[in-house]
Amino acid sequence: MLVLVTYDVNTESSNGKKRLRHVAKKCVDYGQRVQNSVFECSVMPDQYVKLKNDLKNIIDLERDSLRFYLLGKNWENRVETLGKDESYNPDKDVFIL
Amino acid sequence: MLVLVTYDVNTESSNGKKRLRHVAKKCVDYGQRVQNSVFECSVMPDQYVKLKNDLKNIIDLERDSLRFYLLGKNWENRVETLGKDESYNPDKDVFIL
Numbered sequence: 214m215l216v217l218v219t220y221d222v223n224t225e226s227s228n229g230k231k232r233l234r235h236v237a238k239k240c241v242d243y244g245q246r247v248q249n250s251v252f253e254c255s256v257m258p259d260q261y262v263k264l265k266n267d268l269k270n271i272i273d274l275e276r277d278s279l280r281f282y283l284l285g286k287n288w289e290n291r292v293e294t295l296g297k298d299e300s301y302n303p304d305k306d307v308f309i310l
Numbered sequence: 311m312l313v314l315v316t317y318d319v320n321t322e323s324s325n326g327k328k329r330l331r332h333v334a335k336k337c338v339d340y341g342q343r344v345q346n347s348v349f350e351c352s353v354m355p356d357q358y359v360k361l362k363n364d365l366k367n368i369i370d371l372e373r374d375s376l377r378f379y380l381l382g383k384n385w386e387n388r389v390e391t392l393g394k395d396e397s398y399n400p401d402k403d404v405f406i407l
Contacts, residue, residue, distance in 0.1 A: 217314070217379060219316060219345055219348045220345070221345040221346050221348075221394075247375075247377060248316055248317070248318040248347070248375055248377065249318050249347070250345070250346070250347065250348075251316045251318075251347075251348075251377065265390070265392065268392065269392055272392065272393050273393070274392070274393045274394075275393070275394065276393070276394065277393045277394060278344075278345055278391070278392075278393050278394040278395060279391065279392040279393050280344060280345065280348065280389065280390070280391050280392075280395075281389070281390040281391070281392075282314060282379060282381065282388055282389055283387070283388045283389075283390070284379065284381075284388070285388075290380070291379055291380045291381070291382075292377065292378070292379055292380075293362070293377070293378040293380070294375070294376065294377050294378070295362065295365065295366055295369065295371070295375075295376040295377075295378075296369050296370070296371045296372070296373070296374045296375045296376050297318075297371075297372065297373065297374060297375040298375060298377075
């Protein structure tokens, strides 16, 4: 299923900047960055639970905001873009590395 | 239906900063800001078409990125949050002004 992760991390302190880097790094493990603070993560339900738990342990619950939008399996019809779009479709696009 | 609007506007130039303000201002007309560059908009299909069109006329299509996630009518089960959350439920919460 596709889960959209969006975040606002309060970077007023150096700790905040560190949290921001950690959140981004963790999200990279699960999906693709489509905007500065927006990740599309293609995950199984157990991976989603782990992702949430990992992120919960990184953020400051009083200062930072994390939102998860569950787009399900048939997510392709739920996403539209305008302007710059360098994202790929994890279910379809093929990469030769 | 609930439509999530996320954006990255390139603010390297003063024009970019102006576009960013315009995008945010336009989104405010349609929904609530839940994070810095994330809006949840409760719209009818025709309003959604207008919103997209309005935003298309504001952004620089080569530099800025707009993404729309259609969460549908039964969106409540699709949204989870962690940390700071000052959003309201447009379908349920009552405000006395």
